[in-house]
Amino acid sequence: MNDQSIIQTFGLTRYFGGKCALDQVSFMVPRGCVFAMLGRNGSGKSTLIQMLTGLIEPTRGRAEIFGVDSSKLTPAVRGRIGYVPEGHPLPGFLRVRDLHAFQKSFYSTWNDKLFRAIIDHFSLGLTQRAGQLSRGQRAGLALALAMAPQPELLVMDDPSLGLDPVARRTLLEAMILNTRGSGNTTFFTSHELADVERVADHVAILDRSALRVCCSLETLRQRVKRLVITLNGTAPAELPHIPGLLQATRHGAELSLIVANITDDARRAIAGLSPNITEAPLTLEDAAIGYLSDRRQTFSLLDAVHTDAEAT
């Protein structure tokens, strides 16, 4: 690995039986960043995390953490990684203080003050049993157990899933807190785009097992454009080929195109549709949904919508 990367993957691929869960994913997570992995359910995010942390083996390719092959992580290397698994599973019969003592025994870098601060913040008592906690409290406990060793790399699989707004906010606070240590890196998956926009500086998008995007949040916003075209007269039955087109939506005479890495060719193809083109503001959500939706698959939708509009 180079000095700047904490995670690096090389053509990481995983099959479950005949089904491809992750297809040749290569990317790099720089030191000190907050990296968000986006993707729909079933796009391969959890499979990726399980391979990064060495819980499952890749079918092909490999992953490195701190320059060490993920399938050969030693306890010393694991000690530098904090992991919050999806759904925050914890043994229900154990009390908070037992889990605390158990986890603490593995780490020389354990910070008790930090642990207490996080469980206090989530209103957790030391004598409560993990099985009796609310979802938000369980998330808080999983987070405290992962963060108290002050890991150089914090890996979280969909940490905000199912959290109420207050717990979600506390999670955000903890993630910002984690950036206080210079050089601390956070890698997380999420569907909460507003949270991603707040805390992440790098973003990647997995779509149907393949990596579609991996760049800074700012680059993503600059790369993806939304153009609104006012069609005059009859609409074309089919859109011409537009390189980089992610999504086309039509409302009446207005056609909205979300296009990535727009080229002169793309601009020419769009200009052929109508002279009336304006560039419209685009939110992070628009950009992400552009990549994640299935709509770019077919433009027969245009016809359908067109017919509807005429009928009314």
Next chain:
Amino acid sequence: MAFEIRILPGSAAPIFRQIVDQVRLAATTGQLRSGEQLPSVRALAERLLINPNTVARAYSELASDGVIESQPGRGAFVSASRQIYTRPERLRRIEPLVNALITEGLSLGFAVEELTDAIRARAAQVRGKQS
């Protein structure tokens, strides 16, 4: 009222741009006085619950635009002089706002004179606040 930055994720303007625009406006209207200190990058990031790099990016743009000055070890302060753009650049920057005013104003049935009167009246108010 004290100047407070508020951000809204999920809007078309990136968060760093929202910060830049609010600080710039506050410095122009006198809500932030020259020499006034801005919160540190870390403090503002923790208050707004956003990545510190986003605040740093906003501050560096504000500094390169001359709106604020970063003094190493001391923090960021609102600059005294804010006139750093060429005239064509300044015209380019107000053009979309002028367009919006004209479009909205005329479509609401105002005469151009009424719009300029409204601008003068508001400018007098803003100046009054600054002095």
